[in-house]
Amino acid sequence: MRALQFPKAYEANVVDIPRPEIRGARQLILKVEACGICASDIMAYKSTHPYRKPPLVTGHECVGTVVEVAYGVRDLRVGDRVAVEPHVGCGECHYCAIGEYQQCTDKGLIGVGEWVGGFAEYIVLEDSMCYRIPDDVPFEIGALLEPYNVGVHAVRRGDIQPGESVGVVGTGTIGLMTLLAVKKGNHGRIVVTDVSDRKLETARAIGADVAIHAVKADVVAEVAAVEPNGLDVVFIAVPNATGIDQALSMCKRQGRLVLIATLGEPIAIDTHKIQQFERTVTGTAMYNRTDWLLSIEHLAQGTAGFQTLISNTISLDQAPAEIDDLANGRKPDNIKTIITSFGE
Ligand SMILES: [Zn+2]
Ligand SMILES: [Zn+2]
Numbered sequence: 001m002r003a004l005q006f007p008k009a010y011e012a013n014v015v016d017i018p019r020p021e022i023r024g025a026r027q028l029i030l031k032v033e034a035c036g037i038c039a040s041d042i043m044a045y046k047s048t049h050p051y052r053k054p055p056l057v058t059g060h061e062c063v064g065t066v067v068e069v070a071y072g073v074r075d076l077r078v079g080d081r082v083a084v085e086p087h088v089g090c091g092e093c094h095y096c097a098i099g100e101y102q103q104c105t106d107k108g109l110i111g112v113g114e115w116v117g118g119f120a121e122y123i124v125l126e127d128s129m130c131y132r133i134p135d136d137v138p139f140e141i142g143a144l145l146e147p148y149n150v151g152v153h154a155v156r157r158g159d160i161q162p163g164e165s166v167g168v169v170g171t172g173t174i175g176l177m178t179l180l181a182v183k184k185g186n187h188g189r190i191v192v193t194d195v196s197d198r199k200l201e202t203a204r205a206i207g208a209d210v211a212i213h214a215v216k217a218d219v220v221a222e223v224a225a226v227e228p229n230g231l232d233v234v235f236i237a238v239p240n241a242t243g244i245d246q247a248l249s250m251c252k253r254q255g256r257l258v259l260i261a262t263l264g265e266p267i268a269i270d271t272h273k274i275q276q277f278e279r280t281v282t283g284t285a286m287y288n289r290t291d292w293l294l295s296i297e298h299l300a301q302g303t304a305g306f307q308t309l310i311s312n313t314i315s316l317d318q319a320p321a322e323i324d325d326l327a328n329g330r331k332p333d334n335i336k337t338i339i340t341s342f343g344e
Pocket of ligand 1: 038
């Protein structure tokens, strides 16, 4: 089968590799129909990701059609259209026992090491990783479910109360997905910040009330103009100290912050802004079944906001050039590129 392989840093080739085989009673083979390109895939390409290291076939934002099931698979059958939750818990640790398997100490992840990910024609999965998507939802929209679930989980971690004002610092893919997830609940005014005018425009189009340029404007003053006490809950979706400091300053006293961005290395932050003003900072990482069931419900309610976040769709053969463009900053306003054809 065809697959996009990163043999070493800054190299991507379409290669022929063996099609994966079922090895367990609850496994299935999925024909990949669409797979989004994630910032972590770009890190893998550059070999800067902590555990997605070349050589590998990565990709984890995928949807497809079930083409083969093992004898122990009960709820899925050949022909089903499913989205993929790309990680699976060990099933034995404390976190798996309480359903919080995103924290499993020994979990498996597609597109890491030997486990071929979604940048390939076929992948092997456990049945618990698959969720049927509504028939009328196109595959490229289904491919957005994985990053959307990051937002859904972050919003659950933020525990927004009815009418509370919300900030989203950074309107890249994850910030925008978080914004979409916030919109599904009961909330007050939503303020977003970013350094890209195009992305701020997109945020406004999908429901932000106030969009502030993080460099050209005085963010704290602009927030104070609409919410004099600051924002109740602020989501941090930019991976740098400046953004985190800005988020702390936008948040009201005794407010909450949810840190979504992955930072590769330790940074310095002014903890006085947490302690003195009694703010709470919560971490969030990936998602679990609760989020996926919720997100499938959201998807069934309509896909308008999701459609806005797709920048372009490409073939597997176009992926090496596209990934190199993304890795070298040649597409700064790109939100989500999706590979939608894998054959020749
Ligand atoms: Zn991702
Ligand atoms: Zn576990």
